[in-house]
Every structure is written in structure tokens, then in C-alpha cells.
Amino acid sequence: MRFGAIAASLAGRASATLSQPVSGVSLAMVRIALGALLAWDCWRFIRHDRVFRYWVEPDFHFAYGGFGWVTPLPPPWIHAAWLAMGLAAILVMLGLFYRVAIVVLTLLFGYFFLLDKAEYLNHFYLVILLLMLMCVLPAHRTLSLDARFRPALRGAQVPYAAVFILRAQMEIMLVFAGLAKLTPDWLAGEPLGLWLRDRAGGFPLGFLFQHDAAIIAAAWGTTALHLIGATLLLWRRSRLAIFAVYYVFHAANAILFNIGIFPWLTIAATTIFFSPDWPRRAARRLMAWFRPVPPHQPPPPAAPRRLPAVALLAMAAWIAVQLALPLRAAIFASDLRWSGEGHRFSWRMRLHDRQADGVFVVTSDEQEWTVRPTDYLTARQAGKMLVRPDMIHQFAGHLEAVWRDAGHGDVAVRAAIRKSLNGRPAQAFVDPTVDLTAIARSPLAGDPWILPLRHPVWGVVDNRALRSPVGIRP
Secondary structure (H helix, E strand, O other): OHHHHHHHHHHHHHHHHHHOEEEOHHHHHHHHHHHHHHHHHHHHHHHOOHHHHHHHOOOOOOOOOOOOOOOOOOOOHHHHHHHHHHHHHHHHHHOOOHHHHHHHHHHHHHHHHHOOHHHOOHHHHHHHHHHHHHOOOOOOOOOOHHHHHOOOOOOOEEEHHHHHHHHHHHHHHHHHHHHOOOOHHHHOOOOHHHHHHHHOOOOOOHHHHHOHHHHHHHHHHHHHHHHHHHHHOOOHHHHHHHHHHHHHHHHHHHHHOOOOOHHHHHHHHHHHHOOOOHHHHHHHHHHHOOOOOOOOOOOOOOOOOOOOHHHHHHHHHHHHHHHHHHHHHHHOOOOHHHHOOOOOOOOOOOOOOEEEEEEEEEEEOOEEEEEOHHHOOOHHHHHHHOOOHHHHHHHHHHHHHHHHHOOOOOOEEEEEEEEEEOOOOOEEOEOOOOOHHHOOOOOOOOOOOEOOOOOOOOOHHHHHHHHOOOOOOO
8 A cells, every 4th residue: 555655746746847848949850850860861752762672673572570571662663751751850950741741650650651661760760769769758849830820829838748758758768879889899999999999080080990998998988988888968067068069079080981861860859858848948058159148038827637547657658668678689599799689679780790601401302402692682681681681591581481382391491601700700600500490580579590609808909819810710
């Protein structure tokens, strides 16, 4: 009885806090940035013909479990769907027909996201999460054309819950991105050293990346920024300084790595940690440089409207799922750096350098065929598949289906794949004696046919030794 009373009291306090009205301007700014960046990304894909390369050119697509029914539209309809997504992004940015536009944008982006696991990126996943949240948040009450043309919709304030859930989502992402870096390789400087030495030529102070100590310091500093900096974003006195560091960090990533809108999206979404009315405060300070500005008269606070219990339960469920997905990595007995199991939806961003090559051996009716992945996949798909067990297993199933459709019976498919992790000498990744069509996979269990990693720790020192005449050889 006492526990129930305590729980009810905590729930009441949480509800009262989350129901408090706050300025809706910061929420509107996230909406504007999200729509603008997605519109820009749509244009980038059109400019570089990625719609064709990612979803039209491939003959086979790696479906997510339970979503095999999501298939690419034939041209030109798939291009029309992409253009419609870009238009919806512009409408979201403008806040015009917002409720319809945000749902259309979410559905279309989700459609393209589900077409092929080979195209999974963490920033696509972040976009999906933000869009889903924006579908239910009142992000169009201010700084929108809807609010301008429909006075009944206009409102300067939103429930604090709308700000809180975005803060919680960003905090989860940043913290887990830091926890994922607590691996022996990352703390020993790899694969960061591989990447920085390849790209540092035109980067200011790039000469520092030729020194192991500088690379290791960068690796540790990045980890600390995520683990400590994300926490300090919650503290008002440290928020601006930490945000400035994050800005420099993400801007450097945008220069050094080809990671699309992710740095700018993260910067924009991180502004949600500031005071909900920070854009108006910043605008007033800027105008004060040019002319006197009268004292700010904030609108009278609206009477709090208690959030319904279903909204509180939905928020709690959302946060629980977002915590559970990255934590599921603890279930796998394998070394996740090597196996890649549990990689998706766990914020393991720019963490590993995996290279692999291999073939599949199909046997049936006492005959044997050697199949290179690029016989059925694009080079991009093949590169992604060869380092991920679930996609290897899925491709083996596809080859079995191809052979069965050709009239063969009792088809077996084995894989001979060699893989390198973070610059290590390549080693066998998959047990070549296992018939992949005869085993089932569990999304919550490791694959026993993945061979163990030989070198548990590998850093910048090891890679230098490998390149030297007396270094380690494959």
C-alpha cells in the first residue's frame, strides 16, 4: 500500500511538471530545422541519383524482419514518392498543413527506410524517431503559416512534455553513443586513426593526426564529450559551453566524413536543451546591438492543462523502448565489434572499420557453384552484407530460393568470408562448413557460426607495426 502511494505521488508530480506551459518557440525551431534538412537531403539524393542506385538498380533488397512486403515502387513512381517526401519536408518547415504534412513525411521516409537494411544509417534512424515524435507534438502553434492563417490554432506555449520528450531522446542518443565507444580498440585509437590519417590532408591541424598520442587523445576526448558533455547539457550554467564544443565537434565531422545531414541535424536538435524561449532571447540580444530594445514582456502563463494518463504512459513506454534497444547488446555473447550483432538501433556511430571479401558456395544434386555476392547484389550492398551476420544469412536464403526456382533440390549454401576489423589482418569470419540454409537465427541470440576474433585489442600502435617490414602479417 505504501509503495502504491509513493508511486501515485511521483506520477502526480511528474504529470504536474510535464503539464506546465512553456514557450513553444524552441520546439518550432526544431521543426523548421528538421524540415529544411530533410528537404536538402532529398535534393542531394536527386542530384547524385541515389534513388536509382539504392532502390531501383538492385535486383534484391535486404528486408527487415516482418517487413518483406515493403518493396520498391517501379520507376517513375518511386521518384514521384521521393519528390512528394521533399515537398512534405518543405511544408513541415513552413508549418503549412502541418498535421497532414508531418504524417505524410513520416510515412514516406519510413517507407524508404524499410526498403533495404543495406542502407541503414543511424542518422536515418534518428530522423524516423524525430518524425514520429513530431507527429504528436504541437510544433506548429508558433512560427508557422498554419498559426498565421488560423488564429484559433495560434499559441505561444506548449506543455513542457513536448520539450521534455525531445530532450530525453537526444540525451539517450548522446549517452549511448559514448557508452558504445568504451571498447578496447576505440580507446587504443582505432579505427579513428585509420580515418583521420586518410582525411587529414586538407584539415586544419591535420598534421597532428600523424602522431599516435593525438589520435588517442581525440578518441578519449570524443568519448568524454558524449558521456560527460551530454550530462552537462542538462545543467544551465554549462549548457552553452558544452553546446559550443558539440558544434565544433559536429562541424569537424561534417568536413572530415561524408555523413550527410547528421552533424547539422544533431546540432539543431541539441538546441532543445536550451530554455524553451531561447530564440526570442537571442533575437532580442542581437537587436539590442543596433537599437534600444524595451524590456521583454512575456505572455501571461496559460493555465496548465493536465496531460491525460495515456500521454504519460506513451512517453514512459517510448523512453523504455529507447533504453532497451541499445541495452539489448548485453544479451549477445559474441564480441559485438566483430560480429556486428545488435548494431542497429543502438547508436554505434562511426565506431568500427569493417572490410570483408568472400564467396558463397552453393551445392545441390552433387553439383557445386561458387557465387560472388556482386553476381546478385550491387557493390554497395555486397560490402554491407559481408560484414553483417543477419544479412549473410538472408543472402544465403535468397541463393537457396534462386536455385530451387531453377529446379534444384536439397540446396545447401555455405560462405567463405574473410574480414578485417579496424585494420587487423583479415581472418575467417564465418564457419565455412556450416550450411546457412539449415539453421535459424534468433534476433536475441548470437550466431555460433561466427568465428571468434583472434586479436581482442587493436590500436594505432598495432597498425603501425603491421605496416612495418617486421610487423604482423595475415
